[in-house]
Amino acid sequence: MPRIKKTKYAVLGMLSIKPMSGYDIKQYIDFSISYFWNENYGNLYPVLRQIEKDGLADKQVEQGDGKPNRNIYYITEKGKKELLEWLMEPVNRQPHRIELLLKLFFGHEISAENCIQKLQEEKEIHEGLLREYENVEKVLKSEKKYSSHEGLEFWLITLSYGKHDSKAKIAWCEESIKKLEKMKK
Amino acid sequence: MPRIKKTKYAVLGMLSIKPMSGYDIKQYIDFSISYFWNENYGNLYPVLRQIEKDGLADKQVEQGDGKPNRNIYYITEKGKKELLEWLMEPVNRQPHRIELLLKLFFGHEISAENCIQKLQEEKEIHEGLLREYENVEKVLKSEKKYSSHEGLEFWLITLSYGKHDSKAKIAWCEESIKKLEKMKK
DNA sequence: GCGCCCATGTAACTAGTTACATGATTCA
DNA sequence: TGAATCATGTAACTAGTTACATGGGCGC
Incomplete structure (x- = not known):
């Protein structure tokens, strides 16, 4: 193949x-x-x-x-x-690699503090992305140049993916940070 | 670099x-x-x-x-x-490529039906993954071999990532399928 | 005067993938 | 009989990345 x-x-x-x-x-x-x-x-x-x-x-x-x-x-x-x-054609799925998760998987080797920091950074990145997605969505819906865009619905679907994704990641980061804070005590 | x-x-x-x-x-x-x-x-x-x-x-x-x-x-x-x-070290983020989203972004070029099919497949994959995550979690928590695993908490954190991720994807698929069904009418 | 934007391009590189090979054992 | 598992390995390949080069125009 x-x-x-x-x-x-x-x-x-x-x-x-x-x-x-x-x-x-x-x-x-x-x-x-x-x-x-x-x-x-x-x-x-x-x-x-x-x-x-x-x-x-x-x-x-x-x-x-x-x-x-x-x-x-x-x-x-x-x-x-x-x-x-x-x-x-059907979508060709291929494996991906998420370095953050690999580092967290071996997280007990380092300090909980360091792991929390990584999660915090991840969270902030996704908060930024989420704002971006919402901005782009606004632009797409308001600016004539885009609102007449042939594939607008599909563009919005991919944007929605980003929003779902970032929200899930933010929730996971918050949950995980809490878990690690508890562990420290 | x-x-x-x-x-x-x-x-x-x-x-x-x-x-x-x-x-x-x-x-x-x-x-x-x-x-x-x-x-x-x-x-x-x-x-x-x-x-x-x-x-x-x-x-x-x-x-x-x-x-x-x-x-x-x-x-x-x-x-x-x-x-x-x-x-x-801080996590080194690198760009990724999601073929499903690329195909959906250009979705208006093909039939809504075909797009729905792709989303349906994606949904089913994540439903399967979700079940897997839940199984693995059960095993980790019950089997002594794993419940004494040094980094168990961290393993569970990465598993939780998978669960959040798959749930978000399932929700997005359902939402998007609905949007496309409406479009067909 | 500095740095960024526009615009195209080349050369060197490399991490990872795929396909193939071997050969014994176990299971249906 | 044939497939799957155990176990290690090599050779060929390649898509994509990085770094570099050019050079005028524009804004501060």
């Missing part, structure tokens, strides 16, 4: 929204899905060239007077077809 | 519980932390050899009559020290 190059599909998906440059794609990803998907230029640009080579997108150079040129990519029929096929 | 080889610390952590062979470590990981940490033999065995070479563990060959020999590794003082140092 060969591993899948997922960057390709993330890129095709972005290009299905509108034609974009590599730089645009990165910006869009960072704003819209960065809490569950990351891409970096070092991978993005080569993948874009491959996508063009495979006829999944057409490139058009936008002359920037003064500014650098921009390579704008337009998804082709072939590209769209390949995207849809991938989207229809 | 060089990337960290985390397998090393997972292995050292396991050896801090008790001396084990590579095979044992894999079994232990699969039973105890597989829902947030994975290791495979192809990586485990080379890392174990490196750990021994670096003086972080000592190897002792256990003659198996009939059965294959087992290489049992014992953590050294140096190994323990390196483990503790790593455990004390």
Whole structure:
């Protein structure tokens, strides 16, 4: 079973929204899905060239007077077809690694204080994320640019995932901190 | 900033519980932390050899009559020290990728039915996991072998993470399925 | 004058995955 | 008979990361 190059599909998906440059794609990803998907230029640009080579997108150079040129990519029929096929396929689950949990699993080797600190940090991160999700949701629902976005409902579903996730993590952190505080006594 | 080889610390952590062979470590990981940490033999065995070479563990060959020999590794003082140092360090967060969310984000490209199916599958997976977590918790609390486990509280904390996580995901799936059902009408 | 943003790109790297191999024993 | 478990290992691979380079424009 060969591993899948997922960057390709993330890129095709972005290009299905509108034609974009590599730089645009990165910006869009960072704003819209960065809490569950990351891409970096070092991978993005080569993948874009491959996508063009495979006829999944057409490139058009936008002359920037003064500014650098921009390579704008337009998804082709072939590209769209390949995207849809991938989207229809069942989700390929793969194992993940959560360093915080590994450290906590061996937590009795270190001080409860140190563990509490890690949990506190985790909690604060998720409190921040939660605020972000709520902000983005507001923006999506109010700004016309987004409220007419074709896939708005789906965007909101992924946002809701983030909210559920962060809330659960905050609750778990609080519960665990309490447990550890008790242990100290 | 060089990337960290985390397998090393997972292995050292396991050896801090008790001396084990590579095979044992894999079994232990699969039973105890597989829902947030994975290791495979192809990586485990080379890392174990490196750990021994670096003086972080000592190897002792256990003659198996009939059965294959087992290489049992014992953590050294140096190994323990390196483990503790790593455990004390702040958690190194790195981005993750959730394929289900990527597919849902572009969900308007395909049928709501297909999306619902994906959510249904996700829900069922987490219902299964939840049952597993509850079983493991029962075992840990009842079986003497585990109830005297040094880091039991910490094990329970990581289990609780799994429970919070799966419950949140189940709730999100149900909510999202409802949203999509409404959309279909 | 400094640093950030725009915009694209390359080279070097590596941690981890997959596939394969061996061979005895146990269980259905 | 055949599959699963025990037990260790190697070779080939690769997707993605990091670090670096370029250079003009813009804001403070």
